[in-house]
Amino acid sequence: MTEQVAARSDVEPGGVLPADEVKATEEVLVLDFGGQYSQLIARRIRECGVFAELLPANADIERIRARKPKALVLSGGPASVYEPGAPAFPTQLLDLDIPLLGICYGMQAMALGLGGKVEGAEAGEFGRTELTLTGGGGRLLGGLPEEQSCWMSHRDVVREAPEGFTALASSPSSPVAAYEMPDRALYGIQFHPEVVHTPYGTEILTRFLRDVAGCTEQWSAASVITEQVEKIRVQVGEGRVICGLSGGVDSSVAALLVHKAVGERLTCIYVDHGMMRMNESEQVVETFSQFGIPLIAVDAEERFLAKLAGVDEPERKRKIIGEEFIRVFEEEAGKLDDVGYLVQGTLYSDVIESGGSDHAATIKSHHNVGGLPEDFDFELVEPLRMLFKDEVRAVGMELGLPERMVWRQPFPGPGLAIRIVGGEVNRERLDILRAADAILQEEIRAAELYRQLWQSFCVLPVVRSVGVQGDGRTYAYPIVIRAVTSDDAMTADWARLPYDLLERVSNRIINEIRGVNRCALDISSKPPATIEWE
Numbered sequence: 001m002t003e004q005v006a007a008r009s010d011v012e013p014g015g016v017l018p019a020d021e022v023k024a025t026e027e028v029l030v031l032d033f034g035g036q037y038s039q040l041i042a043r044r045i046r047e048c049g050v051f052a053e054l055l056p057a058n059a060d061i062e063r064i065r066a067r068k069p070k071a072l073v074l075s076g077g078p079a080s081v082y083e084p085g086a087p088a089f090p091t092q093l094l095d096l097d098i099p100l101l102g103i104c105y106g107m108q109a110m111a112l113g114l115g116g117k118v119e120g121a122e123a124g125e126f127g128r129t130e131l132t133l134t135g136g137g138g139r140l141l142g143g144l145p146e147e148q149s150c151w152m153s154h155r156d157v158v159r160e161a162p163e164g165f166t167a168l169a170s171s172p173s174s175p176v177a178a179y180e181m182p183d184r185a186l187y188g189i190q191f192h193p194e195v196v197h198t199p200y201g202t203e204i205l206t207r208f209l210r211d212v213a214g215c216t217e218q219w220s221a222a223s224v225i226t227e228q229v230e231k232i233r234v235q236v237g238e239g240r241v242i243c244g245l246s247g248g249v250d251s252s253v254a255a256l257l258v259h260k261a262v263g264e265r266l267t268c269i270y271v272d273h274g275m276m277r278m279n280e281s282e283q284v285v286e287t288f289s290q291f292g293i294p295l296i297a298v299d300a301e302e303r304f305l306a307k308l309a310g311v312d313e314p315e316r317k318r319k320i321i322g323e324e325f326i327r328v329f330e331e332e333a334g335k336l337d338d339v340g341y342l343v344q345g346t347l348y349s350d351v352i353e354s355g356g357s358d359h360a361a362t363i364k365s366h367h368n369v370g371g372l373p374e375d376f377d378f379e380l381v382e383p384l385r386m387l388f389k390d391e392v393r394a395v396g397m398e399l400g401l402p403e404r405m406v407w408r409q410p411f412p413g414p415g416l417a418i419r420i421v422g423g424e425v426n427r428e429r430l431d432i433l434r435a436a437d438a439i440l441q442e443e444i445r446a447a448e449l450y451r452q453l454w455q456s457f458c459v460l461p462v463v464r465s466v467g468v469q470g471d472g473r474t475y476a477y478p479i480v481i482r483a484v485t486s487d488d489a490m491t492a493d494w495a496r497l498p499y500d501l502l503e504r505v506s507n508r509i510i511n512e513i514r515g516v517n518r519c520a521l522d523i524s525s526k527p528p529a530t531i532e533w534e
């Protein structure tokens with residue numbers, strides 16, 4: 001461990017250091033005009049080894065200048081550039097004298113702002129589109145195949161590039177599908193290099209970042225760890241820190257980072273409310289003890305079940321679990337002396353400012369069970385605040401977190417309680433549901449489908465129906481299998497699991513678990529259904 005640094009008083013609330021203070025890497029800023037792929041652009045740039053962040057397209061020029069970016073990327077957006085009120089190309093950006101790359105709307109706005117011609121096309125281009133290079137493709141596209149496919153999503157087109165620019169490519173509806181003015185380091189492309197359906201997208205981004213902007217690749221999971229550890233040491237100094245673990249990847253990775261920075265001055269608290277999946281609590285305890293991280297694991301199952309007795313209304317269940325969680329956490333935290341800091345697994349997607357307007361940053365509650373009371377007098381430590389979920393996973397792998405925890409599917413804070421529907425949560429039902437869920441997970445992992453699914457789980461509706469097992473009739477619960485694909489849980493589709501897998505799962509659940517005589521498959525998408533049942 002390196003030398004400790006004294007705690008800082010000028011750290012912003014939320015543990016964010018003033019820009020450029022500890023940051024070791026170069027950065028590129030993505031000015032967000034509200035496009036659906038803006039975050040993806042930042043992620044792809046980071047995958048090219050260069051740190052990228054989003055700022056609203058109307059961000060103050062001095063704010064941008066202060067960040068000393070190596071280059072700017074202007075994102076796509078939903079507006080039409082020539083409509084009244086549409087966000088215009090901020091011409092002051094030219095004063096920064098750094099490379100600019102406009103993508104889709106960003107390209108059109110730049111073209112219009114610099115004297116080019118943008119118009120609505122007869123036919124828009126949505127999806128895979130053929131791109132033809134002109135004049136060899138210039139600095140940005142030169143050497144790539146003359147004919148290639150790319151992904152487009154636009155109705156307006158650049159009819160004429162501004163004076164001094166060279167057109168580099170065209171597509172059936174776009175006379176100027178790419179342009180450049182290398183002397184001023186200004187570039188524009190109509191298509192989306194950030195989506196996987198643009199085969200040369202990464203190559204084009206890399207050329208811009210490396211050859212045009214002169215970025216040297218240095219952003220990686222390993223560099224994040226070095227940088228964050230340093231940052232945490234600066235923030236926390238000699239202070240003591242606590243972290244609430246949920247068993248999920250975010251809080252685990254956050255805890256590992258903080259532990260790397262401050263060692264035993266971090267204490268983790270894990271509240272086992274009795275509604276976790278099979279062996280999950282044991283895994284948390286085992287993993288953290290392997291890392292030598294001080295952990296208080298509280299077996300609070302009895303307390304939670306006593307509070308949940310007789311409650312069948314879903315929101316009441318959630319509320320009871322949330323409140324009880326806070327109570328247990330407070331009791332345990334209260335036993336520790338001199339704690340000044342609380343670790344939160346806030347991610348970049350929770351704090352991002354986007355859509356071309358200055359949205360206030362939102363802060364994720366400490367634990368998705370229900371958050372902590374406002375009178376908690378801790379300063380937050382948020383080492384994942386700059387990271388996308390896939391980067392958190394990469395950092396987790398780099399830190400040696402077991403794959404099982406790194407790739408865990410999302411799991412609701414109130415756990416299995418919200419999957420026992422239409423009746424109270426009690427130990428018998430929890431045991432049945434936990435056993436069914438374990439079988440489903442085991443088979444899904446064996447079929448190598450676990451990572452392809454957003455979530456897969458079982459639901460226990462509190463109804464009994466008749467069945468026949470052996471020579472006798474049974475009167476038992478059904479188990480519903482729910483497996484969905486999704487990108488962000490806002491929408492979801494039911495997963496087309498193979499029939500033989502479903503057959504195995506159903507047979508095993510009914511044969512191995514007493515109290516279940518039927519298996520059903522939920523084939524509803526979200527909307528109109530939700531992912532969870534309650």
Ligand code: XMP
Binds near residue numbers: 368413455533
């Ligand atoms: P729904 O069911 O609304 O779920 O489609 C969207 C995502 O949120 C998770 N979820 C919860 N997470 N506490 C949580 O921490 C809850 O009460 C809760 N309800 C739903 C759900 O698992 C899915 O990923």
